[in-house]
Amino acid sequence: MSDNKERTFMDRGIIRKADIPKLAAERRLFAPAREGTVPPGTCELKENPAEIAYRFSNTRVPLKDIFFPQTETMYTFDFDEVSEVSIPTDPILVFGCRPCDTRALAQLDAVFGPQNKGYTDPYYMKRRESSIIISLACSDPCPTCFCTATGGSPAGTRGADIVAHELEGDSLLFEAVTEKGSALLKSYNPLFAEAADPLVAEVREKDAAVEKAVHQANNLGVSLGEDIAALKDRMDPLFDKRIWENLTASCIGCGACTYLCPTCHCFDIADESRLYQGRRIRTWDSCQFASFTKHASGHNPRTNKKERLRQRFMHKFSYAVENMGEVLCVGCGRCITACPVNLDIRDVIRSFAKEPSRENAS
């Protein structure tokens, strides 16, 4: 499942940064921008930003927000009728998201797309089908990045239609990964200059160095790309063991980790009524909330934070492996920097990556 190895590119070319908006002549363009207040080092994907940002670690809010918005109106109703809200189908071009986020998008495709037992989520897929994703490879990963431990790479191609690399002199190398990406390069052919082999080789060399740096900084003792069940095998037998109480002791039960996670996709559906009308909305939900999976009877199968946090990690590293054949974590590190109490997913991975000891099993 590792996307480190299987890199085949269809077309390539060099484009000036200033020409990026031209690619979106017939599309809604989303690109990283530092408009308004954003934490240092981060940015947000904004529609038609005045200036596209290049110096950032990652977007604060993950890519999923564009295709799986936090609040989505499905129906509106009044006393007389229920009207379905049409799903926006304007074609989208996303430029500048990170490879970890495109990889997460590919995982969300598996959740919301037809391969999930034939149940297609029209809200997600309608947007997704008409979209083109151009990721921007990482040249300078953060201390909290651990994509390589999860099977990703700072220049990974999965989920992207085109992977871009920053070059000297305000230009970018575009390499198409999919037919869609290739078609975009062809239709905007005049904007692209030829990319010579030595230059591409140089880019590859840099990629390898960055990948090595991430691996060295955050070698968590597992390689989930090669062995997806490495954590599952050790977590499953410890489901009801004390280790979970200790790992989750400091959790305060907010949803910052899950809301900012590019792969977390649990949602809730609620009706909001006003006096004469209302709407049915779909919103993000978080397994960290006390209201998560609360039954109509008032019963909740997960009564405390230990069970809720265990759910978050088990879903990512065990249930997803069972249901989807991969781990639902791309190592972007957002949950690490967002956590108010510095509860670090890397610690959780590390503590299960070690052989379970007798203490664990108590």
Next chain:
Amino acid sequence: MSNAQTTELRQIAKRLLEEGKIDLFIGFQEGTLPLRSRPAFVSAEAATADSPATGSPGAGSLIWDSFCATNLAVYLPKYYENQPGRRKKREKPYPKIGVAAKGCDMRSIVALTKERQVQRDSLVVVGVPCRGMIDTRKVEAAVAAKRGSAGDGGSAAAEEILEARETEAGKLEVTTRSFGVLTFDREEVLQDCCLECRYPMPEGADILLPGQARKPGDGGYARVERFMEKSSEQRWEYFSSELSRCIRCNACRQACPTCWCKECFAEQTDLKWIGVGNTPSDAMVFQIIRVFHQAGRCVECDACYRACPMHIDLRLYTKKIVKDVEETFGYLPAFDAEALPPLATFGDEQCDFFITDPDKNEAAEGTG
């Protein structure tokens, strides 16, 4: 990190656990990010040694430094959450918990005691004379400013800070990727709530660590007054701009020691007060009610501000409520366990002009 407070804290925690005076000690251990120490839960069996296999730290990993900003009182009510295998709390005595407390943590503990969310006599509070805690965001902003002045230079990924440590001389040394080691005076980068804190010394602690607390601040009401001078349009602009980023993750609420409601109004469904999405009006109503619920209870530890992953800053609003309660009722939640918060008391002689006609309030004083 080794300093006198750390050494003493480790000894105290270890002794309390070994003597069976407490079942659990809540303090801080080194964090995984620069400028962050993180909450540590030391159990009796791990008192003498770390037990990394179970993820349980020992008393020897406890630390005290300028990165211990988290208000640990937040864990005290939540600790009694219903857990499987643990009988209902009424059937079983509360666990004995030792907790390290700065001035603000101590004020929260007193407030929670009054609201019957902790049992004071089941706690052993180890007070720490507080020198103020370093504001991660101020340091980040200072480093980012440096980057700004260096053009767009520096590393592409802007997580610039690699390491931070305090020196004996009261400086903060920050190792950055692009600018080497930068040195800051502590005062430059302390949290605003610490600079303005009126109670850095935790009164009423059971054991007090050695050390000098910082000089008490003035409460910082001047900032609220300056903000109030702005036009209502400007204030609205600020409020809506901050709230436009809210993702409703509830980090502000969960980090707050005072937000202990077992079921928050925001989550009630049989009588629904607000929507669950991030629609601006819902985010605003949530925050307005959250802030108002703090009346007479907020100890200005700024936990809500620190917790926000979107860096939303509503501190002026909580401070305004603190100021109003102090000026209207002469009440400020500090260390007095007897004084009741105004919203917990109501007498028929009390005037209510402050609600119906705030401008009249002054005129009505003395006649109410």
